[in-house]
Amino acid sequence: MTFPGVKALENVDFTLKKGEIRALMGENGAGKSTLIKCLTGVNKFEAGEIHLEGFDHPIVNKDTMDAQKKGISTVYQEVNLCPNLSVAENLYIGREPLTKLGTVNRKVMNRQAAALMKQLELDIDVTRNLEEYSLALQQMIAIARAVDMDCKVLILDEPTSSLDDREVEKLFTMMRSLKEKGVGIIFVTHFLEQVYAVCDGITVLRNGQLVGEYEIADLPRVKLVAAMMGKDFDDLASIKPESTGDKRKEPMVIEARGISHAGTIKPFDLDIHKGEVIGLTGLLGSGRSELARAIYGADRAQTGTLKVKGKEVKIKNPIDAMQLGMGLLPDDRKAEGIIGDLSVRENIILAMQAKQGIMKKIPMAKQCEIADKYIDLLQIKCASRETLIKQLSGGNQQKVILARWLATNPDFLILDEPTRGIDIGTKTEIQKLVLQLADEGKSLIFISSEIEEMLRTCNRMAVLRDGQKVGEIDERDMNQMNVMKAIAGGDK
């Protein structure tokens, strides 16, 4: 299988035993997704064979449907279900229980779906539309769908990247019980601790080639990282200088008072100073993203006042915020980040063009120059600047969106889960970039599910719970324990 300009997978062996959970590890573009797509028949492979229990000859999967029939089910990184169908319909799409007349038997379908949800301890009304549930729950439903189809091999491609700890634990319980039943599971993730919590073995890929297949006991964390990156372990913890000085003496960039958006975020106050990195922390759905979106105008604030550099402003649409020097990297990269059918170049210059207005087209030569600059600066892996962004791997897409904002030279940048679904090398690069931007006097909001990552980058953290800002944590009090306590709401 080849992708434009880059060979995606070369001569890779992969073995999965019955009742085994095997982690498939590698950086972005290492070939994990491609390998999976070859196994499930999404991509055709040019050489090699697949053997599966119960078949005495090599199998060829024509498409995912065919693979599912043979017992290989997949849950992908991004939820690939239909948001405007009900949960039950999504669960049974393509295999609906039928009535005698050959129409869909909704009664039976809904009953079976409800039973399945109960079995997995999910509190979900199966007759409601999928889009009414959070991304995390949608992910769980996608897994439930795969689990329900009697499978021998279950492939989970980054299933935990949008789940919180409690939900991850629930998923692990589900995985372990499937393992008992003899299902082999391929688990793709970027979270190292999760690998060690649930897996039996690890297979590592790099640049489309096999690095090795290991038992979990033989490969401690440091060696795993080294194997993935192809170099010695680079200490991730030491990227931030000991003390960053008190940023609160710096002039105020953002002064939010009583801003709210009905149904998502209750009125909050927030001050952000020049060169400061503010972390927003809280459980998934606590209003972290929504707070940032209300400031940026992605969701229009209904109450409160906002001052930018001391001047009171009204933000109705993102473009208003952009003209004031803001930028937002949204958490849902597929739905709100990339423009899939446009090239890397067009995606990079997009925000800059929007800021200049429709009449002032950026000349082609300038566009190419800017695109090349950021492809080089952020080391975006693409065949050329004219490659369509949808053909890039997730991490590289994220870098393109980051480049889009850096090109506008913002004073205040909101990064919502910038490192989700991204390999460890790129993660560090992005974290370093955040600190570097702050050093240049830019202010940032940094949102992440990984507390460690925020501790490494933020000067101050705001804690959210149930759509409300409940407190702030100063730099000197910032440690894992305190943050956890604040999120949980006390010492309980």
Added chain:
Amino acid sequence: MMSSIKKLTQKRLFLPIFSMILVMLINVVYDIAMGGAPLGFFMISIKNGVLYGRLIDILNRGSEIAILAIGMTLVVSASGGTDISVGSVMSLYAGVCCLILAGYGNVNVQQYAHPLLAGIGVGLLVTLICGIFNGFLVAYMNIQPMVATLILWSAGRAIGLLLCNSQIVYVRVPSFQKLGGYCSIIPTPIIVAAVCVAIAAVILHFTALGTYIQSVGINKRASRIAGFNSAKIILMCYAICGLCAGLAGMVATSRIYSADTNNIGLNMELDAILSVALGGNSLGGGKFSLAGSIIGAYTIQAITTTLYALGVSSAQAPVFKAIVVIIIVVIQAEPAKAFFKKLTKKSGKEAARA
């Protein structure tokens, strides 16, 4: 050789141009079969002091479709839907324009009641408003484009008819006929269409409109976050489409120097949509090629003109037109493209072996 052919077939405009050439070839073959001059199709002569020939005829008669195709391309790209009201809006233009030029109730006038420019100006203004109305429903009310434009599809023609007191209004003034007639030796509609296409091309080249429209058409939400006002852009596309319908109506009205509201622009919206599809543009929105649509528009007219030249009656023509369209659309479809790719690959390998 093989690789250069392959490169050629991968060009975006290859298939629209190929379809056009195919239609022309049919003409040449027919001419030879009938014992005529082999290149009779391309022959241009001067008869009665004006240009004459089948090619000229196609360019002349295809003007309205080409003008409509400009607006339709933008609408399809930005909203992933089609504006089915354009034919009806053309007819509305005729009603408004002739009402002003002839005065209400008059069905046959020899001189203007108001200046010509007032008639054209008000007519175009009304069609622009129609476009804005469509755009408002689609962009701000989130109504499905086909349903939103269905309103004017049915109402536009009816209003035009009311304005003309349900009669055909003739404006028998030479200057009114000019736009549908000849400018020295060249048919004026060709010039009008060429100017419209040129203006559109210049705007798309020198402003960022193209990027805005494609971005919104591909991903509305992401475009908004990146600073585009998606609703405003969609509204703008529909407004332009309405204006194009007015310009097409202007040509059509002048051609017959009358407001025949029952027939002007009848079924024209289908030709306009088909031009966009024939031009290799996805009707699902997103990336577009204006050149493709324009070639598509003239291809449709070429098919119609060819059929008449072949002696097919106007009642039977739609059947043959449908057959030709099926062939052209199918060879442009993705599965067919993949099939041809496989075929060329195979023959390429065999050639290499030999």
